[in-house]
Amino acid sequence: MxxxxxxxxxxxxxxxxxxxxxxxxxxxxxxxxxxxxxxxxxxxxxxxxxxxxxxxxxxxxxxxxxxxxxxxxxxxxxxxxxxxxxxxxxxxxxxxxxxxxxxxxxxxxxxxxxxxxxxxxxxxxxxxxxxxxxxxxxxxxxxxxxxxxxxxxxxxxxxxxxxxxxxxxxxxxxxxxxxxxxxxxxxxxxxxxxxxxxxxxxxxxxxxxxxxxxxxxxxxxxxxxxxxxxxxxxxAGWQLDVAAAPVARRSAVPAPLEVGPALTVVERPLEQVNLLVGVPGLVASDERRPTMSVLNAIFGSGMSSRLFQQVRERRGLAYAVYSFAPAYSDAGVFGMYAGCAPAKAGTVAALLRSELERLAEHGVTAEELARAAGQLGGASALALEDSDTRMSRLGRAELTLGEFQDLDEALRRIARVTADDVQQLAADLVSRPFSVVAVGATDEAALSGAADAAPATVVA
Missing domain, CATH: 3.30.830.10 (Metalloenzyme, LuxS/M16 peptidase-like)
Incomplete structure (x- = not known):
């Protein structure tokens, strides 16, 4: 193939x-x-x-x-x-x-x-x-x-x-x-x-x-x-002799989004605040999806990622910290998660955002790029040892993408991603409206610095 x-x-x-x-x-x-x-x-x-x-x-x-x-x-x-x-x-x-x-x-x-x-x-x-x-x-x-x-x-x-x-x-x-x-x-x-x-x-x-x-x-x-x-x-009684065309796939044109509140706080008496900071992401068919995979690997996937190193290893601010980038037919999300002590919530939320902004400003190194390619290739190969993953890959290819990519093709696309590609995508992401969500014993004042200027939602 x-x-x-x-x-x-x-x-x-x-x-x-x-x-x-x-x-x-x-x-x-x-x-x-x-x-x-x-x-x-x-x-x-x-x-x-x-x-x-x-x-x-x-x-x-x-x-x-x-x-x-x-x-x-x-x-x-x-x-x-x-x-x-x-x-x-x-x-x-x-x-x-x-x-x-x-x-x-x-x-x-x-x-x-x-x-x-x-x-x-x-x-x-x-x-x-x-x-x-x-x-x-x-x-x-x-x-x-x-x-x-x-x-x-x-x-x-x-x-x-x-x-x-x-x-x-x-x-x-x-x-x-x-x-x-x-x-x-x-x-x-x-x-x-x-x-x-x-x-x-x-x-x-x-x-x-x-x-x-x-x-x-x-x-x-x-x-x-x-x-x-x-x-x-x-x-079961289905009339399979009646001709019918398969239902059309969804439109891949990015939908216009009117984002919700820039800051949402759900106040709960918990030992830890669950923080999410992020922006609208890429649709599933976007040609930059391989670049997003590389960016996510460098930024927030694994113990060598920037978020893990900056938030957990160097500052000890959180136990769990990572990024994620789900994609759908006409919309997507790029998000960052951390769980931290209530007193540190504002610091962590601001740090998550600033790390993405730093990536957009200064880019990534050749070493990070190579490590991301190795991480993605190895993880994909190991996942395909399981027939569940292969079955799901067929389903997503048919329902959403309209094309099938095997492991070799996925790795070829990853290998073509450059440092400039990653930096340009990061710059695109930071230009989009940021949303901050926190669940725990914190308040709007502690987190307002990490969110864009917009009304907040506070739920007691």
Whole structure:
């Protein structure tokens, strides 16, 4: 493989060799279902994922003739494990436990994935069970009410974790009114207000053949996978002979953002303040994403990073300190985190910002650039030892990027990043509006120096 491979939605079949001699195949079925597999030499297990490009950002308020769907995506993630006409919730659990497999699901801001990891011989079972769950959930009214309570407990648990609270408030601050700024799991208010009717409508509107992407990595035969999947979907009653085009990918045009408060303080009587400082980042398709990876590695990833050295090693101001750069189809975030004593919160917040500004002003060294390339290459190679990572890579390539990059191509892009590229990106980031979020025993006055001039939100 030489270069990234495009994944056009209208191309019915695609096959190529990737780094390590894995075989990647992709089929777009007439019904719009997309199937991607990566056959890894020597693998004895496989991870399978059933994806839809529907996440928390896709929920909507009440519209004419339609109930509000806030919280529906997270509700569905729970309910699809609660039984179909063919299987009870216990049957689903036993199917995987009996073979030593793993199964779970995740709701994200732009997609939902139901997945399982099993031995190669149990892959047909996993495909059949996940297909049944995906297509034929009963959304039983009693189970619906039970899961409402479970989700509320899940949200309460997250609400008791100051790091989770800080993270949610940070995305709200940086992304403002953009739907990506909403909490993935909903809020207690939206979960209490959710109705089975709204969740069922959300299910039927978004879990269709043209929405479904199935990815498998590990010990997998693509032709057998397609045949097993089609058989399972037909058994569920899906009309696979009805032609449909796959749903279009999201727009990659950066969305205009109206950021929220520059400073958000959630006052809590804690021993430590959880601090987040950051700015709007890059979209997933931005050609500077490799540069962002290098910048993040140098700046705040690992014990040799600038943040770790400056904040923890040289000053002893925090135990945990790092940076992060999630990217979505039309928006992104660059953030810095530290947990510190309340009396040091103002100092640490100002230091996080000033270190990014110092990077923008003075750039990086050749040694840092080389170390970042080695770190990113090694970490990527180690991650790909796991079929879970390969399965997820296929899903993100299909749903978001529209192209597949193997390890060799990713490393080539990293190798092309220069010190000037990193410095220019840092300068771009520091020109964007800064947001500061703190959860703990601190106040607005202690932190105002690290935030841009804008109204603050203080929650007792």
């Amino acid at each position: 030489n270069g990234a491979v495009d994944l056009p939605l209208e191309l019915p079949e695609l096959s190529f060799r990737a780094a390590g001699e894995s075989l990647v195949r992709r089929s777009v079925l007439p019904s719009g279902v997309r199937v991607l597999s990566e056959q890894v030499p020597g693998a004895r297990s496989a991870t399978v994922g059933f994806w839809v490009a529907v996440g928390s950002r896709d929920e909507h308020p009440t519209e004419a003739g339609h109930p509000a769907t806030y919280g529906s995506t997270h509700f569905l993630e729970h309910l699809l494990f609660k039984g179909t006409a063919e299987r009870t919730a216990l049957d689903i659990a036993v199917s995987f436990d009996a073979v030593g497999g793993e199964h779970n699901a995740l709701t994200a801001k732009e997609y939902t994935c139901y997945y399982a990891k099993v031995q190669d011989r149990d892959l047909p079972m996993a495909v059949g069970v996940l297909a049944d769950m995906f297509t034929s959930s009963l959304l039983d009214p009693d189970e619906f009410e039970n899961e409402r309570g479970v989700i509320l407990e899940e949200l309460s648990m997250a609400g008791d974790d100051p790091a989770d609270v800080a993270n949610e408030r940070f995305f709200e601050a940086v992304l403002g009114a953009h739907p990506l700024g909403r909490p993935i799991g909903g809020t207690p208010e939206t979960i209490r207000a959710a109705t089975r009717e709204a969740v069922h409508e959300h299910y039927r509107a978004n879990y269709r053949p043209q929405d479904l992407v199935v990815t498998v990595a590990g010990a997998v035969d693509h032709d057998a996978l397609v045949a097993e999947l089609e058989a399972a979907l037909r058994l």
